[in-house]
Amino acid sequence: MGNIDLLEDACAKLPHTSRKMFGGHGLFAQNGGMFAGIVDDDRIVLKFARGEPAGDEFRKAGGVPRVYKGKQGAMSMEEWLLVPDEMYDEPQALAAWAAKAHRVAPAKKTPATKKAPAAKSVATKAPPRHAAPKKAAPKKSATKPPAKRKK
Numbered sequence: 521m522g523n524i525d526l527l528e529d530a531c532a533k534l535p536h537t538s539r540k541m542f543g544g545h546g547l548f549a550q551n552g553g554m555f556a557g558i559v560d561d562d563r564i565v566l567k568f569a570r571g572e573p574a575g576d577e578f579r580k581a582g583g584v585p586r587v588y589k590g591k592q593g594a595m596s597m598e599e600w601l602l603v604p605d606e607m608y609d610e611p612q613a614l615a616a617w618a619a620k621a622h623r624v625a626p627a628k629k630t631p632a633t634k635k636a637p638a639a640k641s642v643a644t645k646a647p648p649r650h651a652a653p654k655k656a657a658p659k660k661s662a663t664k665p666p667a668k669r670k671k
Contacts, residue, residue: 552628
């Protein structure tokens with residue numbers, strides 16, 4: 521059984537969706553927020569926002585921030601904690617922590633939308649204006665004046 525199967529089994533009772541992304545998989549809560557995943561080295565990660573008490577507890581249980589090599593060197597993802605090795609053999613413990621991550625999953629941020637135009641006020645219709653009669657344009661003559669000759 522691969523780690524995605526292990527994670528899906530741990531999250532079986534949680535309402536979620538799963539999809540491939542970034543060389544791994546992401547699991548999303550009903551609010552659209554990602555709460556768990558498989559990273560490119562086939563490791564399970566859980567998301568806990570900074571300052572989240574459950575995240576602090578998970579760190580005490582052995583969870584460490586994910587570090588990956590970026591263009592500018594090692595990059596630490598403080599909110600994404602790698603599941604300790606022992607939890608791969610403890611499905612109930614993994615399920616309990618996944619449930620905690622699911623419960624505190626931040627809602628997906630929606631892109632800023634344009635403001636709706638202000639409602640138009642209902643005004644009385646102005647009486648129609650009467651335009652002055654148009655003057656006829658002068659007619660152009662059909663003949664052209666003779667062209668000037670060069671000497």
